[in-house]
Amino acid sequence: MDKGMLIVIAGPSGVGKGTVKNELLQRNENLVESISATTRKPRAGEVEGISYYFKSEGEFDDLIIDNMFLEYCGVFERRYGTMREFVEENIDLGHDVLLEIDVQGALKVRGSKPNAIMIMLLPPSLPDLIERLQKRNTETEVEINRRFSKAKMEISQTNCFDYVVVNDTIENACKKIELIIKAEKLRSERSSDFVTKIIEN
Numbered sequence: 001m002d003k004g005m006l007i008v009i010a011g012p013s014g015v016g017k018g019t020v021k022n023e024l025l026q027r028n029e030n031l032v033e034s035i036s037a038t039t040r041k042p043r044a045g046e047v048e049g050i051s052y053y054f055k056s057e058g059e060f061d062d063l064i065i066d067n068m069f070l071e072y073c074g075v076f077e078r079r080y081g082t083m084r085e086f087v088e089e090n091i092d093l094g095h096d097v098l099l100e101i102d103v104q105g106a107l108k109v110r111g112s113k114p115n116a117i118m119i120m121l122l123p124p125s126l127p128d129l130i131e132r133l134q135k136r137n138t139e140t141e142v143e144i145n146r147r148f149s150k151a152k153m154e155i156s157q158t159n160c161f162d163y164v165v166v167n168d169t170i171e172n173a174c175k176k177i178e179l180i181i182k183a184e185k186l187r188s189e190r191s192s193d194f195v196t197k198i199i200e201n
């Protein structure tokens with residue numbers, strides 16, 4: 001059985017990573033979502049083990065000590081981490097694992113998983129991004145300003161990614177990401193077993 005791929009979707013806060021991710025998961029049966037651990041408190045409607053694994057500071061420290069994270073980092077004074085075992089087991093089972101993560105974390109994943117497909121999701125413009133953050137109504141004004149400043153820094157790291165997708169509409173963004181996944185599956189290095197079989201026959 002072919003192994004799955006790790007698909008990393010990163011981008012500044014408010015760009016719509018979560019919405020694009022959910023749409024992709026609905027449309028593509030083979031995609032599995034990586035669920036992160038976090039020390040932040042659940043927001044209304046968030047469910048343990050589905051939105052995140054919500055951890056205390058101490059529990060998060062234990063996960064770090066036990067090397068359970070593929071990457072972890074502090075984002076806005078809270079910590080977030082990608083669960084290593086979950087990602088590796090699903091890839092071995094042939095599933096494509098979708099990781100929606102901040103830019104800082106994505107770059108760390110590239111370090112430990114060089115084959116990961118790195119997609120930067122960008123807003124059509126910066127005013128558009130701030131409007132989305134305000135509409136979301138989940139952060140204070142101070143936090144929105146902080147996320148906006150960070151966004152500019154994150155966008156400047158786009159050249160470390162394999163692909164850029166502008167989230168002008170969810171439909172367009174999803175279609176482009178689906179094309180990227182299809183093309184990646186056709187890469188010659190992913191077909192080496194098939195090529196060997198043809199030659200041997």
Ligand code: 5GP
Pocket residue numbers: 011012013017036037040071072073075080081082083100101102103104105106
């Ligand atoms: P939120 O608190 O709004 O759910 O997420 C805040 C930020 O943390 C988002 O940019 C989100 O993508 C990022 N994030 C979520 N999970 C992880 C993770 O496992 N690792 C890292 N580095 N960032 C994450």
